[in-house]
Amino acid sequence: MLSQTAAFSVVPSGASDITSYWVDTWQRSILFLDVLRERGNVFLEHAMSGKPPVLVFDYEVIVDGRELERPANYALAAIKPPAACPPTDPKKRPFVVIDPRAGHGPGIGGFKMDSEIGIALQQGHPCYFVMFYPQPEPEQTLASVGLAEKVFLEKVNELHPDAPGKPFVIGNCQGGWALALVAALYPELVGPILLAGSPLSYWAGVEGKNPMRYTGGLMGGTWAASFAGDIGNGQFDGAYLVNNFEQLDPANTYWNKLYRLYDKVDTERERFLEFERWWGGHFILNKAEMEWITQNLFVGNRLTAGDLYTADGKRRIDLHNIRSPIMVFASWGDNITPPQQALNWIPDLYDSVEDIRVNEQTIVYCLHEKVGHLGIFVSAGVATKEHNEFATALDLIDVLPPGLYEAVIQDTHPETPGLEYAEGRYVIRFEPRDVSDILALDDGREDERAFEVVRRVAEINQTMYDNFVSPWVRAFSNDYTALLLRNLNPARFGRALFSDLNPTLWAVRPIAEAVRAYRQPVADDNPLRQMQEKASEAITDALDNYRDSRDALQEHVFKTVYESPWLAAMVGLQPPRERRAAARRHSWAHDEMLRLKRLALDGGFEQGSLLEGYLRLMIYVAIGTGVVDERPFNGIRRVMRDTGLDKTITLERLKETIKQQTYLVRADEERALAGLPQLLTDPHERRRAFTLMRELLELCGPISEGKIERLKRVAQVLELDAGHVGESVLARAAAAEAEPAPVAGDTAVVAPVESKPVTKRVASKSTAKPAAAKTTAKPAASAKPPAASAGSKPAASRRKPAAAKPVPDSAVSAAAAPVSAEPEYLKVTDRLESVMPPAANAPVAPSGKTETAPVQGKPAGESE
Structure with a gap:
């Protein structure tokens, strides 16, 4: 048999293109069929093993939800780091990943090494x-x-009492809205949360682009989910959800996925089988679970409207209650959860960004240009860019002032300012946005009015089904009929058919082994192979045209039915009725709470600690543009770690102070600015704070005109010299280099340092302090007493800058030349240490509060 196969596989020397192509086609077909056979066997083996998670990491179950007082088929697993990863630090913030239960099994969040886990x-x-x-x-x-998820989060918090904050929780797809529910009910258990590809506003979308939202209306509402649960004998088969997903892109389901395997069968086998192991593992939900999801979320859209309550009816689920930062990651290439469904809950809850700030909420969103729904979780490129940057910037996100931001991630290059402060290949910054920017992503929300009619029709049809149809269906259903229907589902039947259960495929394996031994692939420039590619493209185009025509027809039918005045009148709705407002429940109690808050913070304009003074100065200067960059944050964080200040200021204290000072600056800029001298009473501390602010701003490049003006206003209020505020750092360095040596006891402000030398010096700070910084232990006789200058460098280690006059343009050009020796004022690590508030002056938490979690590298004032 093998010898005959080998004979047929050998192409004679000088054979024609036709012979080469048909030999390759025959071999390729055998190998393709063998991979499908292996897929069927993987499907059967996975099912018989209990369908464990498809994680590539070892894990240990530490809480089994099936053993709880109210059992659930969920469990909390602790991931064991592989040898390629460093040992986990229990004092670092823990990560929790919640995978979607949407038909498939768990594991997509740790599908490969380059993943969220x-x-x-x-x-x-x-x-x-x-x-x-x-x-x-x-x-x-x-x-x-x-x-069950509440118990899991309590367990994680219990295991990491010394972490610098609550757990960072990631919810993928439907795991995202489940996370939002838990975070709204138990806000004290979670830190920052990431909703990745998660739908929260289910009616949203763009006309002509998002047809999946019409499915519920075209099926007459939620009764179909109840029917599927009844014929499943009280259980809903997750394969039905997979069938719906696959119908969104018939070209990929029926042709491209399989043709890609056929076309690259020599190299695609492992990747195909790895993905199919997860894609073919279908899980079950109870009928009651699926009914709640469809009636309250997919069709009812009650989450953002504030119409959901706990099972006992005592607590309303209100997304306003989430206290930790919310991050949203969506993609324009996602046809299951488009950006509108991932983000329109924001205008559902808030009229403007000011409402977000009043609620002390921080929301960050990031939009990918093209990755598909599954790519949000499984793409290695997304994991190493977006997910990695979110994880790296967690500390910064946690202390962002309340508001709405868009995360912008940019690649770095050798000339990037402050490159050493960028942790990794990319730089992330957070640009302020308004609710109008979210609405601009949509084509208007008038099309959502029709879904009010859908919701009402669904309620009527559901009542009719429950009373007149469901009892008969349940009477004829049992475990055997339910099992038969599940096995006949195409998602399962097709895999079982192409497996070793089918005796007609038993000969495929030995033939495939012989083919691999004598494999002769056809050349890419073969004319017949090129014709094959053209034929494949034609089939794809035909299926895409079918999909577009089908979707357009469905949208037209939906609008014709549900936008008609007669149907709205029949179900008791007025056709021109405005889209239902969300949970904006402004009451007397709400207004009174805001009034009392303003009254309580009113005295903070003129009163506060040194920390609050530093933060107010920084927030005032940065709030002109509101852009928050990671480089200043990382720079000052390193200094705080070296000086030990991160042990004296807790994360919670820092967050509250930033919120308070941001509120004061936004409420009354002029009064907040005028109050700075009362917070920074010591002239020496004023110079420290001002100098530190300039240096942090320059890590991101040239200071903008708006921030220069704000710096000048600060200098005027604090009675400081602002002559060099707008000048280039190199120009100031050149001017200072020409000055005579400083006189002992001089306490003048040191010129800010250029970003590239800054980078080099701080990079070495973590290992060893520059020797020059240790040679000036004796202060000059005229220096301030220790109590007034604690934390500063001795006067002898500073050099007096040039006079406060504009530096000529020629100085800027001259400063561009290489410097042979680094002057004292370019030693940024020592300089930043001297301008930081000393540990002895760190504020004490108010009485009644216990500060337990120290900030991990979180300095005062890096939030902006």
């Missing part, structure tokens, strides 16, 4: 994974799942 482990963070089992518990509901 992999990024956390590579940075040394403890990582936990919320997994689930194939079969739900008999009486399980969404409330049971929520309570």
